[in-house]
Amino acid sequence: MRPFKAVLLTVSVSVLALGTARADVKPHPIFSDNVVLQQGTEVVVWGKADPGESVTVRLERKTENEASGAVSGVTADKDGKWVAKIPAQKAGTGYALTVKGKNTIAFKNVAVGEVWVCSGQSNMEWPVNISEDPAKVKEGAKNPDLRLFTVKQWTAPRPITNQDDLGHFTKWDVSSADTIGGFSAVAYHFGQKLQKELGIPVGLIHSSWGGTPAEAWTSLEALDAEPSLKYYADRARATVKAYDEYDQKKALEAYEKTLAKWKEAADKAKAEGKPVPREPGKPGATPPNLGPHTPGVLYNAMIYPILNFKTKGAIWYQGESNTGRAYEYRTLFPTMIKDWRARYNCDLPFMLVQLAPFGNGNANAVTYAELRDAQLYAAKTLPKTGIAVITDIGNETDIHPKPKGPVGERLALAALGIEYGKKIEYYGPMLKDAKFASGTATLTFTHVGGGLVAKDGDLVGFTLAGKDGKFHPAKATIKDDTVLLSSEQVAEPTAVRYGWVNFAKPTLNLFNKEGLPASPFRTDDAPYTTQPKPK
Structure with a gap:
């Protein structure tokens, strides 16, 4: 057995005023038994104690072949706050985390691995228990290397800085048939695939709320800084003023x-x-609680309090509540992503789910198509941003399609390919170029994988338009790694659309041989129907 090695880090914090009443040292509630700490970066542990109290944080691990550990000694500041930093640790299980001041708190079964935040609205919130085949899913749920944490739904008029106000924080659980039933199904399937592919512990922090818009998950500072979104921040301040002056x-x-x-x-x-x-x-x-649609309030209560917790990346399934403002989402969504990255102080990998097909009362309308396009725009223009396409998983009359396994697994594929550098095909076909000649449109794609395929019959979902801008159904055929389009109603095509409706009938069926569907797209630049008209 190798000798135990301890690293002592001492941080001095000046103390301007010392309290007299004794208070037990209290780590932040994100820490509990079964917690997963992020590998490859220093571990930050923080909490409260008496002002001026000495706090020692120890992270250690003993295995058959070695013992290792790290210790950080810090002093609580005048407000009783302390932050301890421990050098990066190897991925694995069997760690113990101890926080000692005037009292001692020991967390057991601690792991070091990859931590991901899982956020959005109802399709991220949707639990295993009411998703597709929950009994079968639970049969394979036992996994000591997959850990789950849920932030309960809560709003706040301003960022929560006092950890005593975090009663909506829960505790870390180990994945099992008994623990996954009420947990996010998309997050669970993402975590299972990621853990099995990486072979190290994975921790999931689930923080979502059904029916909420992206602006509620964005800080007011970020909304203020973007002129076209400033009205959200103004509205929030007026709402909070009424709340404060109740x-x-x-x-x-x-x-x-x-x-x-x-x-x-x-x-x-x-x-x-x-x-x-x-x-x-x-x-x-x-005053009544602030509604979850108020800009900034979910960021304040459900994202801000976990920003100090070192995290690898985020997955996101949201957009339904912004479909009426899809054009604005092209600005709002990237603003939110960049805001989170600035707050986490890193280029946070961000994997999103493109909205599933849904009729929304009018299958042939295009509000959902426009929102999907806005999501695709974010994935294409922001670095380390991936997208899971689910055109084959939809329900015309149900905004919550039950199959969540493929959604989580495709998010994991995107993460594995984009962030972890795995040599895999992690996307379905993505339009690269469209050329028009002799009454035919020739489409080329990236991410063709082993080749293009038409699933379950002839290709469907393509439309062509000429100079008049009117789109008509097109005949589509696969030739090698291209798709050829033509229409008797369009002699000289100038634009192509694929899947440009809320709910395509029949189901879109352009895939690659790896079984991943092509993203909907358009080549024209006609204004969105949700785009404000010029004044």
Whole structure:
């Protein structure tokens, strides 16, 4: 057995004022038994204690062949806050993390590996229990090298800086049939594939909220800095001002007036045999929680408190709540990604899910197509940004398609190819170029893998337009690594679209031989239907 090696790091923090009441040392609630710490970078552990209290943080591991460890000694500042930094550790399990001040806290079964944040709206929140074949999924869930942590849904008017306000933080669990049922299905499948491919521990921090827009997950500073998005920050500040200035007496006075009007409307509705309107709620002693659609509030409560926790990357499944503003999403979404990267102080790898096919009340409308295009734009223009295409996983009448396994696995493929440098095909076909000649459009692609294939029959979903800008269905055939398009209704084609509708019928079927679908695209630059008209 190799001798135990300890590294002592001492950090001096000046103490301007010392408290007299004793308080137990308290690590940040992101730390618990089963926690996964990020490999390849210094480990940061932080928390609270008495002002001026000496705190020692020790991370150690003992195996049959070696023992290793690192120690950091720090002093809590005048506010009782302390931050300990430990040198990077090898990936593996069997670590123990001990925090000692006037009391001692020991965390067991600690691992070092890859940590990913999993965020977005309902399709990320969607748990294993109500996804496709949960019983079968649970059969393979036991994995001591996959760990799960959930940030419960919470809003905050400003970034939460006091760890005592993080009652919505849970604890780390080891993946098993008993622990994955209520966990994000997309995140779970992503983590399982990533862990098995890398062969090291993987930790997933799930922080999502159904029905929420991207601006709620973005800091007000980032929204302020982008002129076209500043109105979000202005709106949020007005909402927070009303929240801060809440006066129960005034609220009750307004409630009484509203209640009187409601009674009149209710009596009239009853007399006419119509449905009675909903009775207004009586205001309480404290203001109601800020709604999750308020810009910045989810960033404040569900992202900001984990920024100090070293993290490898993020996966994201969101966009449904922004489909009515798809053109704006071309600015908003990259702004959010760049904001997170600046806050994490690294070029955070970011893997997103392109929206699944969904009718949204009108299968032939294009709001979802435009949002998918905005997502593709982000993936193409931002470095270390990947995309999982799921054109084959949709439901015309259900915004929550049940198959989540392929979604998570395709996110993992993107991460493996883009961030981990695996020599794999991690995308389906992506349009490279379109050339028009002799009444035919010839399309070339990147990520053809072993070759282009038409799944389950002839190619579908392609349309052609001429100089008049009117699109018509096109006949499509595969020739080597190209797709040839023609239409009797378009003598001289000038533009191509593929899958440019909310819900394509029949299902889009251009794939590569690796079984990955092509992303929808267009070659024209006609204004989005969601693009504001010039004033």
